[in-house]
Amino acid sequence: MANQHTLKLYNTLTRRKEVFEPLDPKNVRMYVCGPTVYDYAHIGNARPVIVFDVLFRLLRHIYGPGRVTYVRNITDVDDKINARSAQEGVPIRELTERTAKQFHDDIATLGVLPPTVEPRATEHIDEMKTLIEELVAKGHAYVAQDHVLFDVPSMADYGRLSNRSLDEMEAGARVEVAPYKKDPMDFVLWKPSKDGEPSWPSPCGINAPGRPGWHIECSAMAGKHLGDVFDIHGGGIDLVFPHHENEVAQSRCAHGTDVMARYWIHNGFLQVEGEKMSKSLGNFITIHELLDTDKFGGRRWPGEVLRLAMLMTHYRQPLDFTVRNLEVAERLLGQWYRKITDVESAPTSDWADDVEDALADDLNTPGAITRLHAAADCIAEDGETDAPARFKAAANAMGLLERTEAEWRAQAEKRVGVDKDRVSELIESRHCARSAKNFEEADRIRDELAAMGIALKDSKDPKSGEIVTTWEVRASGTWDVAR
Ligand code: AMP
Ligand code: ZN
Numbered sequence: 001m002a003n004q005h006t007l008k009l010y011n012t013l014t015r016r017k018e019v020f021e022p023l024d025p026k027n028v029r030m031y032v033c034g035p036t037v038y039d040y041a042h043i044g045n046a047r048p049v050i051v052f053d054v055l056f057r058l059l060r061h062i063y064g065p066g067r068v069t070y071v072r073n074i075t076d077v078d079d080k081i082n083a084r085s086a087q088e089g090v091p092i093r094e095l096t097e098r099t100a101k102q103f104h105d106d107i108a109t110l111g112v113l114p115p116t117v118e119p120r121a122t123e124h125i126d127e128m129k130t131l132i133e134e135l136v137a138k139g140h141a142y143v144a145q146d147h148v149l150f151d152v153p154s155m156a157d158y159g160r161l162s163n164r165s166l167d168e169m170e171a172g173a174r175v176e177v178a179p180y181k182k183d184p185m186d187f188v189l190w191k192p193s194k195d196g197e198p199s200w201p202s203p204c205g206i207n208a209p210g211r212p213g214w215h216i217e218c219s220a221m222a223g224k225h226l227g228d229v230f231d232i233h234g235g236g237i238d239l240v241f242p243h244h245e246n247e248v249a250q251s252r253c254a255h256g257t258d259v260m261a262r263y264w265i266h267n268g269f270l271q272v273e274g275e276k277m278s279k280s281l282g283n284f285i286t287i288h289e290l291l292d293t294d295k296f297g298g299r300r301w302p303g304e305v306l307r308l309a310m311l312m313t314h315y316r317q318p319l320d321f322t323v324r325n326l327e328v329a330e331r332l333l334g335q336w337y338r339k340i341t342d343v344e345s346a347p348t349s350d351w352a353d354d355v356e357d358a359l360a361d362d363l364n365t366p367g368a369i370t371r372l373h374a375a376a377d378c379i380a381e382d383g384e385t386d387a388p389a390r391f392k393a394a395a396n397a398m399g400l401l402e403r404t405e406a407e408w409r410a411q412a413e414k415r416v417g418v419d420k421d422r423v424s425e426l427i428e429s430r431h432c433a434r435s436a437k438n439f440e441e442a443d444r445i446r447d448e449l450a451a452m453g454i455a456l457k458d459s460k461d462p463k464s465g466e467i468v469t470t471w472e473v474r475a476s477g478t479w480d481v482a483r
Contacts, residue, residue, distance in 0.1 A: 005353075005360040007062060009232075010316060012240060012264040013161055017362055020263060022231050028059050028068045029230035031222040031261065033239055034118070036075040037099035038084040040286035041106055043306070043321060044236070044270040044277055050307055051267045051315040051363070052234050053112040054398055058359050061397065071225045072115040073218060074100055076122050077211055082197050092198055106287040109303030111399040119221040121212070122198070127220040128212045129203040131254050132189045136204055140253040141189055144180035146208045148190040153183050155249050161264060162241035187246055188213040215246035222260070223251060233261035237268055270310075270319045277321075285321075297323035300415055304400065304408075305330045311365040311398060332373065334472075336401055337408040339379045340392045347393050355394040368398060412473035416453040423454055427469050430456075434467075450474075 007020040022028040032052045035041050052072070059068045076096040085092045132148050135141035140154045152158050152166065159165055169185050177184040192208040193199035199209035212220075222230065228251070235244065244264065251260040272283040289295040291303055308329040313319040355375075358367035372394055379387050395401035413420075426445050433441040446456060455474040458467050 005062070005356050007058070007360045008362050009263055009265055010362050011262075012266050013259070013262075015163070018263070020231075022063070023229065023262070025063055026067050028063050028232075029226040030056065030059070030068070030070050030232040030234065031218070031226055031230060032070070032072045032115075032233075033218055033235040033243070034072040034074050035103055036078050036080055037096045037103060038078070038081045039099060040288045041103050042277065042284060042286050043272075043290060046107070046110060046287050046306065047270050047310055047315075047319065048234065048236050048267050049107050049112055050110060050310050050399075052265075054311065054359070054363055054365065055232070055234070055265070056113060056115070057397060057399060058356075058363070061356070062360075069117065069226065070115040071117045071119065071222065073221045074103075074118060074120045075214065075217060076100070076120050077198055077217070078121075078214060086196070102288065106291065109291055110287070110307050111304060111402055113399075117225050119225060121217040121221065124217070124220045124224060125200050125212065127224050128216050129190075129200075131216060131220050131223070131250060132203045134254045135189065135250065138253060138256075140249075142182065143204050143206060144182075146192040146202070146206050146210065147180055147188055148204055148206070149181060149186040150189055150246065150249060150253075151182065152185040152187070152249070155253055158185075158249055159245065161248050162245045164241070187215065187242065189216045189250070215243055216250055218243070219247050219250040219254070219260075222247070223255070228255040229257050229259060230261050232263045232265060234265040234267075237266040240264075240266060267315045268318045270321050272321045273323075274320055297326065301326055302330070302333075302411055302415070304333060304403075308333060308369070308400060311400075312369060314366055315363055332369075333400070333408065334412075336372075336376050336391075336395065337403075337405040339376050340388050340401060341405045343388045343392050343404075345389070347389060355397055359397065365398060409472065416473055418452070418454065418473065423449065423452075423471060427456070427471065431467075431469065 008017050009020050010017045030052070032048060035045055049072075052070075056068065056070045059070075074096075081092060081096060085095045088095065132141060135150065136143065136148065139151070141148055141150050143149075159169065166185065170183070190202060190204075190206070190210050190212055192202075192206075192210045198211055200211065202208060202210040222233070233244065233247075248260045252258070271277055272285065275281055275283060277284055285296050287306070290301050290306060292300060294300065305326055306329075309321070309325045310319065312325060312329065354371045355368045358364040358371055361367070372391070375387075375391050375394060379391060392401050426449055430442045430445040433439070433445065449456060449471070453473055454471050457470045457472070459470070460466070461468050
């Protein structure tokens with residue numbers, strides 16, 4: 001166990017940055033709310049996936065790869081799924097299977113490790129029913145009109161996570177409250193299914209078949225795979241209330257514990273070019289569109305660029321997703337990959353100290369990136385042979401530079417559809433034009449290549465003194481090659 005760096009995390013529950021101490025260092029346990037699968041995941045959904053992947057990697061590094069259990073669920077029963085299935089005329093199971101697969105394909109491109117367990121809600125209905133029956137038995141839930149509801153006033157400190165009092169919440173609640181609720185804040189644990197909706201035999205002696213509410217799904221899956229109390233629970237900041245507050249209420253009241261998870265970590269929201277991302281504003285982008293279509297900035301973007309662009313902002317800050325940030329990230333990656341051209345493999349456990357320090361300080365990824373960049377700058381000068389390998393290892397800590405420089409170049413070439421023979425031909429013609437002192441023609445050819453997205457670099461061969469021309473796909477909007 002590498003212990004020289006104390007991990008500190010900002011805990012929503014205590015509203016402080018705290019030293020992280022796992023319940024059991026041999027099995028560090030983390031739950032993160034995963035996607036509801038009915039459509040392509042959007043780039044906002046990519047944020048928690050990437051942020052908690054960095055935390056997963058850091059925990060594995062500190063405690064050992066076999067000593068961290070990371071559970072990220074798939075919500076495959078939900079109102080939004082039912083609505084979409086009816087709208088498309090596609091069976092629910094087909095819709096959720098298709099969308100879950102799209103999600104996996106998309107995030108694989110972002111370089112995220114698979115979680116240890118990826119439970120599906122529909123495979124945990126029995127666990128949900130057991131929890132619900134326990135809550136009723138303990139006086140924290142009641143049956144009304146074929147629904148089971150959580151009795152919010154039965155829990156003395158409901159609202160602790162989101163830091164609101166019950167009075168405040170009730171005052172803010174909408175006037176129209178379902179008649180079967182005893183208190184406006186009571187929330188659904190189980191509800192009857194309408195015709196055509198997925199349904200299971202109901203708990204608590206209810207005759208009508210029904211289905212679970214959203215919050216109970218996570219309590220059941222977290223409990224089953226991580227136990228009554230575990231270390232870290234994560235998700236986007238929008239989930240603090242009501243989703244996480246209600247998960248806490250269900251799990252604590254059913255299990256009679258003080259907390260559900262000891263550290264609650266939430267990522268800030270993502271917006272696009274300074275505006276809230278929404279379908280009505282026309283700035284709604286899916287991960288798939290970013291990777292495989294020209295919708296954002298008129299071109300496709302590599303997954304690794306998206307990943308680095310996200311990590312340039314601290315996870316708790318709001319993130320402004322812009323073409324400019326993607327360009328900066330792409331240029332950085334291009335520069336960094338050039339530093340590891342000859343690295344075959346990087347040490348896996350030997351992270352650069354200062355990068356680890358930054359990450360251990362509440363996942364300070366912008367700080368880690370600055371340090372990485374400084375390390376990259378030093379590589380050429382110090383001439384140390386293992387410096388590039390160590391640099392790669394430090395970048396790998398954040399899931400970056402996991403490919404070779406050749407692979408990075410190949411994907412850039414594929415993106416712009418480079419015809420290599422044509423490029424060589426043009427370079428040769430330019431060479432001839434220059435030899436004949438026809439500089440106008442030489443410049444024209446350079447411009448023609450530029451229009452194809454190709455940048456040229458001329459350098460003098462130190463031995464022969466001849467001019468050698470190399471080329472690369474230029475990073476978007478940037479010409480980091482001298483004319
Ligand atoms: P959902 O499928 O809507 O439940 O969201 C899945 C995850 O993405 C949750 O952790 C959300 O908090 C997170 N999320 C959704 N929208 C955004 C956004 N715009 N920025 C950051 N995280 C988001
Ligand atoms: Zn959840």
